[in-house]
Amino acid sequence: MKKAAYHIVASDLKNPFYNLAMLFFRTAVAVQLIAVHGLKKLGIGVENAEAIPNPLGFPSALNDGIAIAANVYLPVLLIFGFLTRLAALPALAVTLTGYFIVHAHDPLSVSDIPYMYSISLLLIVFLGSGRYSADYLLSQKIKRLA
Template sequence: MDDIIKQLLYSDLGSAQANWAMLAFRILLAIELFRVHGMKKFRGNDGKPEVVPNPLGLPQNLNNLIATISDTIVPVLVILGVFTRLAVLPTIGITAVGYFIVHKNDPIEAKDVPYMYTICFLLLVATGPGSISLDQYLFNHFFNF
């Protein structure tokens, strides 16, 4: 159990410069996701909420809930760096489905956005949020073994 907690929370990238760079990366990535995609969940281009594609055939309310969480709540968690490795999983799912299914037959220009988001969030899964995060604070103060 201790190893799982360490894998989820510990995330020192080795140097102050790398940790500050990851903080900047997290903030900029999360703001862009919320600004461009999260705001559409509340009001689309015509003032109505965005209609979320449902290529997996999930119940529409569940599909909308996952998309809304991944574009509105996940960015806040990413900025704070709280449970980052787990928090980004819904967003990776949404963006990967966008790339592999929704935009499967579209030109590469249409696939670019979900591809880049998927890669960026996979980086956060691999590295964690860095030491300037609530994950690191939680690890150091509650689980440091």
């Protein structure tokens, strides 16, 4: 169990520049998700809250909860680098759904936004948060306990 927890949170890219770049990248993606997509879903900064598409037919409350969590609350975890890989997965699911289902027949000029978010979130899932993160501190603690 400790080994699995370690692999979920461990992420040191072995180079200070790469780790700093990952800090900047995950923060930039998370802030953009919150500012451009999340706040509209809550009705902040707009006259009416954005209608959340439900292409998979989930119950409305579940669909809205997933979308709001993926675009507002979980990106905060990305900023701090806490459980980064796990926090990125719901947003990745939402953006992949947007790309492959909601915008499946749209031109590339429309579907490029969910595509770019999906690629960005995949990079975060694969590389983790880097050394400058809560995950790194947590991984060091797990490592000492093992």
